[in-house]
Amino acid sequence: MSKNIDTAIKRIQNAKEKNLRYLDLSGLHLSQIPIDISDMIYLFDINLSFNNFSEFPKDLLKLTNIQILNISYNYLTEIDLEYGAYYSYKEINISNNILNYIPSIIDFLDEDTEIIYHNNPFLEGLPPEISWEKNLSYVKFYIDSIKERGNVKKLFEAKLLIVGKGDVGKTTLMKLLKNPEYEVEIGQETTTHGININTIEKDIYFPARDPFYNKNEDFDNIYVRDFEYDYENQEEERIFENNVIYEPLSNHYENFDDEFKVELRISDEPSRIDDNFFIRKELKINVWDFGGQEIMYSTHQFFLTKRSLYLFIWEPRADNEEESFDYWLNIIQRVSNDSPVIIVMNKSDIRVKNIDETSYRDKFKNIIDFYKVSCITKEGIHNLIKKIQKNISELPHIGDGLPSSWDDIRSKLKNLKKDYITYDCFKEICKVEDNSLVNFLSGYLNDIGDIIHLRRDFRLNNIVIINPHWLTKAIYQLIHTLEVQKNDGLFNADDLLIYLDGKKYPRGKHHEILLFMENFDICFKVIGSKNSYVIPALLSPNIEGNNFLNEFKTPESLKFQINYDFMPSGIIERIICKLNNYIESNNFWKYGVVFKTEYSKALIHSNRIEKRIYLYVTGQIRANLFNIILHELNQIHKDLKLKKEDLREMLACNCNLCYSSLSPYTFDKKTLYKFLDLGKSYIDCQVSAERVEIKEILSGYKSKQTKRLLIRDFIDAFSQLQTRHITLQKMNEDERNTYLNTLLKPYLIKRGFISQEQSRRGKSETGKGIGELDILIEEIEGTPITIFEGFNLNSLATSIIKKHLKKAILNYDPNGLKEKYIGIYCEAKNFNNLADKYFKYIKEFDMPGITIIDSEDLSKVYVKAPEIKVFRTSYNRNKEKLVLYHILVNLEL
Structure with missing residues (x-):
């Protein structure tokens, strides 16, 4: 034991001497911290797992800057923090202790703090839907509900x-x-x-x-x-x-x-x-x-x-x-x-x-x-x-306890004899004011199949489906509609008036039904169209004129395949939905699709007989697009609960023979990493017998830049905006910008960005006063990323166009942001004609202090239908190359 204490003291002293941010005292069988560490305010991460602590170390009460604490696998019965102190925890692991009740620690932490709490006595006897929940406050709400009501309703x-x-x-x-x-x-x-x-x-x-x-x-x-x-x-x-x-x-x-x-x-x-x-x-x-x-x-x-x-x-x-x-x-x-x-x-x-x-x-x-x-x-x-x-x-959940108040909610919902209600109505039935607690209830009822409520999707969180059959019937009715099947899954949103029972499915709910289908990866909206949708499950299994596929099977292409022991249906269909804004033209079918960026193209297709998926990437920046596709594939595998042994990722050999081969030998990715773990840097190709460097094989599939470009987020938001074109007719310019910002925010949040609407920054048009930006996008820390300027346009009013171009390029961009965006809400009777005139104008316009390099039409890269146009202007300002994207959307009825 003294040896472990000596080891702990050495680690602490080393951390103090070097002002380290991480301290590892795990696995030393400590019952207390051997020397004072309360002055180590620079610590961000401390690991005290696998020890013998029965009390929460008092020294930690003073370390309010710690962001990650692992005190799992100990003997704690309570965790008390200092009243009135503000703690910086982002993650705290208290799992595998002997906590008989939920520790008071949750009262001192931010809602965003992740608490890992599994395998503690207070979880015994709880339904899996509750104990599996990541949010400990959810568990506390359940337990408190049982105590407050005095009895429990057992579920049969x-x-x-x-x-x-x-x-x-x-x-x-x-x-x-x-x-x-x-x-x-x-x-x-x-x-x-x-x-x-x-x-x-x-x-x-x-x-x-x-x-x-x-x-x-x-x-x-x-x-x-x-x-x-x-x-x-x-x-x-x-x-x-x-x-x-x-x-x-x-x-x-x-x-x-x-x-x-x-x-x-x-x-x-x-x-x-x-x-x-x-x-x-x-x-x-x-x-x-x-x-x-x-x-x-x-x-x-x-x-x-x-x-x-x-x-x-x-x-x-x-x-x-x-x-x-x-x-x-x-x-x-x-x-x-x-x-x-x-x-x-x-x-x-x-x-x-x-x-x-x-x-x-x-x-x-x-x-x-x-x-x-x-x-x-x-x-x-x-x-x-x-x-x-x-x-x-004998199913494990039969007889599970449910707070009587929760069971009352279930009964009230069923007695409504309705198919759906609003979130406010659901909240009123729950008789709970706190929205987070209402979301806990909706999450539980969603988990057990009583309702369908996608509370994390801002587009759908206001509708609570209390009769799931209502939604599933609508979805399958569309899939089984003969006209949709004959049209290879393509349909128009207005067609729902014909395909669905108008009394059961009023027009006002059609958009939400389509959003549910998009959320489930059952269909996608064609980018650049007002209301065209595709159900990939109904696509033709073959593609006509497939000569273009030969361009991918070249020696220079990046080659990758996945071999499945078990291959679920619909993997390609789902990736078509998830990455539909990358699809090249009409090059997609039931078992394959071509994706395109400005710098690369990819072909992914499946062979159900072989139980394989093949991926080929060509172009200048291949690894970037490859990693975007692989990320979505991994997410699909995760959703389908596929195990590690269900599939093998195969990487192409890059020896002299295989590099020039259309069908190179492939290595199991796990095998390559196993060789590296064992300290082996080379492996032999089984075809050429040539020794190849493992890191060289792996490097071809790695990208320094795997982030999705902001332009695609803007286009997705505009595509969603377009589905509301009837509502938008009644809005003015500012209201449209506000609505666009609402649609854009969820995409930005995923990246860690925030958007400020109508931000009072920059200079006015005269340069003397303070003007208003329509949308400013920043990092969480406040660093500007880009700006957006949106305006209405019914005809080629060059004075209006020039005014907004000047705002975006000069007035509101004193620091020279790398990329900026202009959105044009078009209501001309001939959208294509207006778009052509606009493009011709921006190719020829000039501005003092700015050198225009070129304007390009990127519509074919980013959209699939003619109702949205995407142009890009490249220009020099203070000897630095910058870009301005123009997104034109047709809002004419």
């Missing part, structure tokens, strides 16, 4: 999700699960297009113990289990069999003494209730029947949930069931976090086929059982129903 509700290929009888089976007496009419059963949602309510007997038993609700609901006649071969699962009977405890009450009766009334888990005591509860099963058409696969992934029971249905009519098994069992295992699944072979009255059940069980540990059923003869249906009831009753 679960999801049953039925998946599988089309025409295997999923919908018919769902009807039989709800009503076993249902008579199937051959040839008359309907096909599910999208998702059908039904509810089954069933009385189930649960063991009279925690978490199911509640003394306040269940004292008069206790039953004693008994068996009729035959006691042999009884198993616990026989609870649902016909030969098991349950009698009310009141029938046997005279057999129990008064002490036991009192214990039943006052305890949630009476010590003398044995395995034959049960409570009867109504179990609500929400059944989701998923359409099995292949075009639905990529969208289904957004609605497959955790803490559910899955039925995977197949039929033995063909020899390709392995493909269906592989897809559905893999996607369930990953997206649903290993939720249990029952595999059901339907139509056993027609044909029976045996499969290798042992191998499937070995590969997918979440498989419960295999069943053979017939919806026509009802063979096996009764046993399947019993199995479903038993396994749903």
Whole structure:
């Protein structure tokens, strides 16, 4: 121990001598800090993890500049900070201690402080949706809600999700699960297009113990289990069999003494209730029947949930069931976090086929059982129903406690008989004033599937979908509309008036439905159009005139591929949505897309047979575009819960032979890094046998600049602005700038920028007074990044144009910002004609003190339709090259 103390003292003294910002005292089994460190006010980061602290070190109370504190894996029972002091913590890790209640530390920290708190006793017994939440205040709100209300409502509700290929009888089976007496009419059963949602309510007997038993609700609901006649071969699962009977405890009450009766009334888990005591509860099963058409696969992934029971249905009519098994069992295992699944072979009255059940069980540990059923003869249906009831009753969340006030909110929402409400209405129902607490409630109800509320999306946070089926039905109605399918997924927003029921889906909600689809990566708006959208799942699987693809498969291109052990559907479709503002012209199809920047182009396409994705990048700055694409691919993999072993990233060899080859040998990226970790700098190409330097291979895929350009954020904001062109007709110039700033802010926040609207900076047009900038964009610290000037233009009014150009180039830019932006809200009857005249004007105009280098039309690089134009003027000012972007948007009705 003395050795550890000596080590700690040496580290502290070294940090003091060098004024280090980081101090590592982890893993030294310290119960206290051996010497005073309260004067080390320059410390920003301190690691005290894996020690024996039972009390929070007092020295830390004085170190108010610490931003990162790791005190995990200790024996703390409380964490007290000094009252009235301001602390700078950005991250504090208190996980794996023995905190029996939420520490008071959260009262001293900013809302943005990240607190890592897992594996502490105060989390025991909390529902996963609560304990998994990153915000500790959420957990505190839940616990306080339970205490304040005095009792807890236990949830007896679960999801049953039925998946599988089309025409295997999923919908018919769902009807039989709800009503076993249902008579199937051959040839008359309907096909599910999208998702059908039904509810089954069933009385189930649960063991009279925690978490199911509640003394306040269940004292008069206790039953004693008994068996009729035959006691042999009884198993616990026989609870649902016909030969098991349950009698009310009141029938046997005279057999129990008064002490036991009192214990039943006052305890949630009476010590003398044995395995034959049960409570009867109504179990609500929400059944989701998923359409099995292949075009639905990529969208289904957004609605497959955790803490559910899955039925995977197949039929033995063909020899390709392995493909269906592989897809559905893999996607369930990953997206649903290993939720249990029952595999059901339907139509056993027609044909029976045996499969290798042992191998499937070995590969997918979440498989419960295999069943053979017939919806026509009802063979096996009764046993399947019993199995479903038993396994749903055993799901970990059944009996979870929910604050009564939260359950009241659920009931009120369901009793509204509405499909959606406003956020203010939801807040009123919650009876909570603090918006952050209201968001906690909406987050929980969103997690368990009661509502859909995207509270972090400013465009949608004012609508709360309280009937999720309302939204899913609209989405799948669009996907299954024949006209949209024939048009390869392209449709107009105004077409929703035709495709959707006007009473159920009023015109005022069409824009929000489309925003939800964009948020789920189901569709995207065509940049440069007023209201054209594309659903990539409906794109043609082939591309016409694909000769242009040859330009990517050259020796000079950057080559990359991903090999999948399991490849979910829709990866390319989703990356098309995520990076739609990079698409080159119409070069995209169901399995591939071409992206373009000013300096490079990329082709990405998938081969579903090989389970591979190929990526080629050409141009001057290849690695930048490569990293933009790879970042989005990694995010998609993360959303799909893919594991490390599910895929391999392969990098092309750069030896003399491979460099000039169209199909070079590729190295597994993990292998390359493993070699480096072992101190090996070289690796042999398996084709040429030439030794190549590993860092040289990796360097080709690295970029110093991977940030998305601001011009794309402005264009995205203008594209969104364009969808509101009817509303904008009533706005003046300042109001339009304000609206644009609102749409722009979320993009800037992701980058760590802020925007100031109508900032009183710069000089007026005369140069004598103070003028107003329309929008100033700054870093958090206040460093200016760029400025924006927006104005209306109905015709080529050169005096107006020149005035605003002068503002942007001279008056409001004393420091010479590298890039600036002008936005022109056009309402001319002929937008293209006005845009052409404007471009001709800026190519010829001059300004004292400024040397115009050139003006370029970049519209084909940044937009896909003619309703937005993008020009760039390059000029010299004080011998420094600067640029001004011009974005023209058509707002004419």
